[in-house]
Amino acid sequence: MKDMSDTKPMILTVAERIDDRGDIMQLTLTGDGPLPAFAAGAHVDLLVETPEGPLWRQYSLCGDPAETGCYRLGILKDPASRGGSAALHQLLRAGETVHVEGPRNHFPLAPDAERSVLFGGGIGVTPMLAMARELHAAGAEFTLHYATRSAARTAFLDLIATLPFRDRIVLHHDDGGAAGPLDLARDLPPPAPGTHLYVCGPQGFMDWVIGAAETAGYPGTRIHREYFSAEVDTGGAGFEVECAQSGVTVTVGPEDTIAKALARAGVKIEVKCEEGICGTCVTDVIEGGIDHRDQFLTEEEREDGDQICACCSRASGAKLVLDL
Incomplete structure (x- = not known):
């Protein structure tokens, strides 16, 4: 079962906001001292004040798990937002405070993996950046495929250019830039006992990657996923x-x-x-x-x-x- 541990609520301060490409803002949150530790794949819950009332929304941590003084997030201003991301983009500026719970981890790295292949679609790259940092620090074998519509819509490019494992990150743009669109016939490795896949992004992207992996013969235990939004039908017979x-x-x-x-x-x-x-x-x-x-x-x-x-x-x- 995934980590569902209780954590104490915190009030953190926005130390820095960067408005990045693709309507994504990078946030750095700090407290009065060291923050609760987290492992790659973890998220925090942010309390969002909207005209319809308070909402809790979950955002993956994209910073270095070894960094204890802050939490780093990337938040997309989603045009299909139910109010959470739009309100955060409007309200959060440097110096503002926000109620935070967590971190919690439903998407951890498999400790027995010999090779990790990370697929991040759009804003789904956020947990992958933390995973890449943790895998690099451990000297583990990994590749990160980061797929976006175009370079003009690709957040974190400035950060990626500075990372010591930049050569492990493959950029894919639908408009043909960088390595070209993600091609699963080429970019999805054949299943091997020690190879684990990690997938995060829009639901269509995830269903595509997961379906291809299952067809290729990957068992469900070696396909790890995290959805940041999902279309859900809650209706049915009483x-x-x-x-x-x-x-x-x-x-x-x-x-x-x-x-x-x-x-x-x-x-x-x-x-x-x-x-x-x-x-x-x-x-x-x-x-x-x-x-x-x-x-x-x-x-x-x-x-x-x-x-x-x-x-x-x-x-x-x-x-x-x-x-x-």
Whole structure:
């Protein structure tokens, strides 16, 4: 199971903001001293104040895990934003403060990997930069493929030019610049027992890379992924949810979610992303079939049938019994 450890909330200061290519801002956040340590692949939760109310949103750490004095983030101003990234771009300037929770890591490097191949699409490169730093420090074999629409839309170019492992990073632009568009027939290595793949980016990009890897013969245990957004359909047939500890029973309607139905009955499940990608709302299931709609749980965890993302997933039958 991924790291779901509790962390204390922090109020951090924006020490630096860089408005980079591709509508991506780089943020450096600092506190009063050393910050909680993190490993590559970790993210932090930022509290975003929007006109519709406060929202929690998750952003990968792209800095060096060995650097203890700050957190570095890259945040895309997404035109399809539900309000979080747009508000952060508008509000956060050097000197401003922001509420932060974490770090948490749902996307760690495999300790037994002999070779790591990293695929970052657009803003999905952020956790890959931290992974590349950690792999380089360990003297491990790796390649980072960074795919964007064009050089003019490619953030972090100035940083990448200074990195000691610059020759391990392959830039791919859809308009034909750099190494040309990502070509999985060429750039995806044949499966080997010690080779692990890591994928992050827009959902279409990830589905493409993961599908090609599965077709090539990579087992699911060696394909690691993290979604930063996902299209999720939370609707479906109604069902009943019973909370074994509290004795509360609710009906989840066709357009309702488990988390919302339980909240109205006084049983609170913490929810942040509302898209099934962050894992905050994962809840233990005692009984009942699960219709998984999330992108957080692994296939192995889904097969176990004892956990559900309550913000989006549903029952596959008439009733679920939760350990609440």
